[in-house]
Ligand SMILES: NC(=O)C1=CN([C@@H]2O[C@H](COP(=O)(O)OP(=O)(O)OC[C@H]3O[C@@H](n4cnc5c(N)ncnc54)[C@H](OP(=O)(O)O)[C@@H]3O)[C@@H](O)[C@H]2O)C=CC1
Ligand SMILES: CC(=O)[C@@H](O)[C@H](O)COP(=O)(O)O
């Protein structure tokens with residue numbers, strides 16, 4: 001039986017993780033969950049899954065929830081609350097489905113106390129991949145990818161020798177505005193940006209898909225998860241999101257994982273690994289789809305991709321700053337403070353001013369993260 005702590009249980013990945021748990025009650029039990037501000041969803045989840053520990057974003061929300069649930073559930077809050085959820089002694093597996101680099105410290109603490117990790121929270125690896133992967137190696141902790149592309153790669157690598165991999169090919173839908181020129185991006189609305197063509201996801205990642213920063217973050221995520229150099233990680237636009245990613249081997253064989261766009265597949269795979277469990281879903285019928293399409297991405301159209309490759313290769317605190325600046329400017333876009341077309345130029349300005357620290361420790365990572373956030377705030381004034 002896997003006993004789970006779920007960081008971000010009220011979000012898109014969190015709720016789908018709980019659906020997987022519900023369909024296999026004999027395999028999984030929920031021990032601890034965390035949400036941010038969505039108390040209604042947490043109330044439902046407490047009723048349905050009876051966790052021992054629940055974390056929320058603020059002290060006030062914790063007090064409100066505590067009054068309702070009494071002593072049968074422990075309620076905690078803030079970053080320390082996330083860490084308590086991630087390290088709960090009764091859990092053996094942590095699903096990191098919180099959004100943003102706030103997931104970093106809880107993931108690190110979970111690894112230190114021996115929890116296996118199902119990782120959806122890509123910002124953690126982008127921000128401090130070297131620290132997280134070194135710790136996982138030291139404590140012999142498996143990090144199972146939940147991100148659909150990385151799950152596809154994990155399945156396609158199938159324990160073949162790393163030296164025999166020629167390249168990883170990450171597929172990308174191209175996001176909400178794939179066929180628009182940069183000129184046409186000038187007047188797009190928040191609502192339009194939030195309409196992903198294939199996936200229903202949280203707001204932040206949906207905007208990242210539209211700028212293709214999501215793919216940029218995924219390049220860095222793949223670098224750390226699979227220990228691949230950046231020149232062996234390619235991106236290919238594939239509008240249908242049926243091929244979730246591929247691995248090309250030295251003999252030119254390409255192995256891919258396919259499926260309808262449904263995050264329950266990679267979530268369940270991470271939870272059930274090394275087994276596979278039944279998943280009730282319409283089967284993929286390629287004869288109904290008929291044809292699949294592929295394009296090379298244009299770096300001028302999607303400057304986030306270029307920035308991500310450059311920051312990944314530069315290393316040190318550059319990816320940390322890229323990620324934190326992106327989180328802040330996407331939040332500003334979603335709050336109506338900045339037009340979509342300007343997202344990348346804000347990030348570029350912050351990167352230009354950053355004095356890189358090579359091989360940063362956790363404290364230096366946190367400082368670089370905070371510095372980038374302040375820089376965006378100043379630029380927005
Ligand atoms: N959605 C998807 O299909 C995919 C997502 N991912 C990755 O998974 C992660 C989660 O994405 P997604 O589920 O879409 O995001 P959502 O926005 O749907 O959910 C985010 C979760 O994080 C919580 N949260 C946000 N801020 C805080 C905070 N400051 N403190 C505590 N909790 C917080 C939210 O709580 P609340 O809502 O209660 O405020 C919610 O539970 C991201 O890193 C994303 O890149 C990767 C692949 C696919
Ligand atoms: C479902 C998932 O893993 C997302 O990261 C998805 O890949 C986003 O789609 P894009 O390919 O548009 O970034």
Ligand SMILES: [Mn+2]
Nearest residue numbers: 147148149218
């Ligand atoms: Mn993805």
